[in-house]
Amino acid sequence: MFLVIPLLGIVVISFLSRGELGNIQRPFTFENYARFFGWGFLGFDPMYLWILGQSVLLSLVTTVLCLTTGLPLAFYLAQLSERYRNFALILVVAPLWTNLLIRTYSWQIILAPEGVLTRLISWLGIISSHEVLYPGFFAIFIGMVCDFLPFLVLPLYVSVEKIDYSLVDAAKDLGANPLQVIRHAILPQIAPGLLAGIILVFIPALGQFIIPDLLGGAKIMLLGNALQMEFGASRDWPFGSAIAIIILALVGAGLVFYARFQRNPD
């Protein structure tokens, strides 16, 4: 009996892995030509390279934005008294449990051209009256940061909470200026959380499809949307798989980089 149970588990998991690797590999053998065509397409037509570059850049900017907002929040959480800290932490994570789709399309309402926010901002003269906040890159970044901020704050908070401030004092006693204190006394201590957070934002942001789709308008094409198009409207599965594999390779590269860093933090 107890031999059957793990075996059953293996059957299930093998099914699962086939679902991921096997069927991506199958076009490898069946539709090699189409696949090669896809690769050729990627190499010679700069459109898909452009999409790739744009997606990587978008993920990078999202990560930087999350960092600039997440760092103050992590430090704020860490200095709260223990009574409020857990509650504040739950408040950061709770939005993740509601549907991303809903949280994303809601920005369409908030940033709508006839909405209060847009009118206020154009009245203040920050944007001119014919410019819109949505759809476009601005709306995408708002949606991205809103979605990914908790993923960065959580691991970052864990590191920030453990900071040994005697090191900071020591650095100050030794005559370090504030910049040097941050560079040598704080940064090394929060590096693990910082890196984990960056990975948790950068990797999923690469494949994000809902946010650019709902907030970017029809003109902006990213890897996630391209993937959806190839599997949906265009029905070019081998080429879609090629895109999927490129995303997976990027993810893998990120994870390998992370594992390397963990083993050897310097």
Added chain:
Amino acid sequence: MRRLLTIVSICLYLFLYAPIVVVILFSFNDNPHGASWTGFTAHWYMKLVRNPDILQAFKNTLWLGGISTFISTILGTLLGIGLNRYNFRGKRWLTSSLYFPVAIPDIIMAVALMLFYGIARQMSGVFDLGMTTMILGHITFQIPFVAIVVRARLSGLDPALEEAAQDLGANAWQIFWRINLPLLTPGILAGALLAFTLSLDDFIVSFFTTGPGATTLPIYIYSSVKRGITPEINAVSSLMIVASISLVLLLTLLDKKSLGSFSK
């Protein structure tokens, strides 16, 4: 400095909650189009109950969540126990492959499943995209989560209990039913609740593995939003938000309880 930190953080909290609050607020908006507020009404909620598409989508969502949670909880629990208790070849590979579906972007998983079903359909004639493939897809991404939760609980159990039962002459079957299962129940329940919440919130996997006629609430919301946001959609979304939040509250409650029973 501290005050600045507080202000920034409060702004960030507002930012994180703005979309949720706005959706709920606008579900009570009298204005049927657009983003301006014209008055309070609960009219849209009344309309929901009479919309057959939404009711069907609601039923599909519950079916999908119920069946996939049931199956994935059983399989995930068995997998968790198997990985915790037994050594066999390829165990390390299996354990790390457990985290694989958790780590990769869900859109990759979704297209992979879609491809897999497509090939299976070509070869066998079954696997038409629809409710069944959607349920299979959900089971696939739920199992690792259940297994991880159950495994974590299992490693927190006191092995002395099992040894005591063995000393008293219990066979493996009795140990499982009398000792392990009751102790694991809070963990299994937490895993099941997690799986159900994930299923309820999933859009990507459903979107790629569904077929004609099998619409879930998230898919319904997506296709409606593509045509334009209506207060009715906001009402559906608000109900979904409330459902997710209550499920998570239940989960944290259960978590505390089960953690409490472990420390005893």
